[in-house]
Amino acid sequence: MRNEGRDTGTMRRRYATLLALCVLQVTAAQPALGAVRTVTAARALPECRYDDVRTRYHEPSEWRRTLLDTFYKIPSSYVPGSLVSTERASLNGGYRIRRAVIEDLEALARTARAAGAGVAVQSAYRSFATQKRVFQSWVDQIGYEEALKVSARPGHSEHRLGTAIDFRSAKSTRALWDYDDWATTESGRWMKQHAWRYGWLMTYTNGDKSETCYSYEPWHYRYFGRETTAAVHESGMTVRRYLWETYHSDPVAP
Numbered sequence: 466m467r468n469e470g471r472d473t474g475t476m477r478r479r480y481a482t483l484l485a486l487c488v489l490q491v492t493a494a495q496p497a498l499g500a501v502r503t504v505t506a507a508r509a510l511p512e513c514r515y516d517d518v519r520t521r522y523h524e525p526s527e528w529r530r531t532l533l534d535t536f537y538k539i540p541s542s543y544v545p546g547s548l549v550s551t552e553r554a555s556l557n558g559g560y561r562i563r564r565a566v567i568e569d570l571e572a573l574a575r576t577a578r579a580a581g582a583g584v585a586v587q588s589a590y591r592s593f594a595t596q597k598r599v600f601q602s603w604v605d606q607i608g609y610e611e612a613l614k615v616s617a618r619p620g621h622s623e624h625r626l627g628t629a630i631d632f633r634s635a636k637s638t639r640a641l642w643d644y645d646d647w648a649t650t651e652s653g654r655w656m657k658q659h660a661w662r663y664g665w666l667m668t669y670t671n672g673d674k675s676e677t678c679y680s681y682e683p684w685h686y687r688y689f690g691r692e693t694t695a696a697v698h699e700s701g702m703t704v705r706r707y708l709w710e711t712y713h714s715d716p717v718a719p
């Protein structure tokens with residue numbers, strides 16, 4: 466009994482000490498928390514640093530909100546559900562994409578074709594292993610530093626989401642990066658002007674690289690759905706800024 470009593474007394478003292486420490490920490494933390502909130506209120510787009518930090522919305526079902534750049538990634542275990550052939554959208558096969566994009570993709574392809582600006586798929590869903598190979602092949606060709614500018618490291622590619630496509634002209638299989646600017650071709654121009662009407666946005670636009678973190682890719686489009694893309698198109702925001710400002714810049718957002 467005496468032992469128990471002494472132990473209880475010791476525990477009480479420890480508890481009191483712990484409580485005092487907590488109060489001190491909370492008091493000390495107040496100014497820092499305030500400072501963080503002030504910075505967040507400015508909603509500054511982060512610099513394009515290189516790291517491997519898991520992005521906030523990293524579940525396959527959260528694809529509309531998932532921000533990927535040189536800093537944020539999705540886990541290697543990420544596998545999108547319901548992948549189907551791009552043939553389901555009356556396009557060339559051999560590539561897979563989420564079923565959720567098919568209806569709008571087919572409408573896009575049909576309208577582009579009717580306008581004499583037919584498109585085809587150059588690349589769509591890529592697994593972690595495929596992206597690893599793609600990135601490594603760029604490293605082999607142009608070196609690591611240059612590869613970082615034109616290709617995403619494994620885990621950082623939007624192609625993993627199953628909602629991104631590299632388009633090419635239906636009439637030509639010429640490598641997209643061999644054009645001065647694919648967006649000046651018939652198909653590329655049509656995509657730049659109209660893809661948003663069908664739920665697709667060009668992720669790596671031609672402008673300030675600190676906005677997109679990568680070189681200009683006029684062929685790379687990501688699907689968000691028509692309602693979202695109409696709003697983003699209207700705002701003039703890049704995909705990265707839209708995702709950051711809407712879902713990621715607030716540390717306590719749902």
Ligand SMILES: [Zn+2]
Nearest residue numbers: 624630631685
């Ligand atoms: Zn791409």
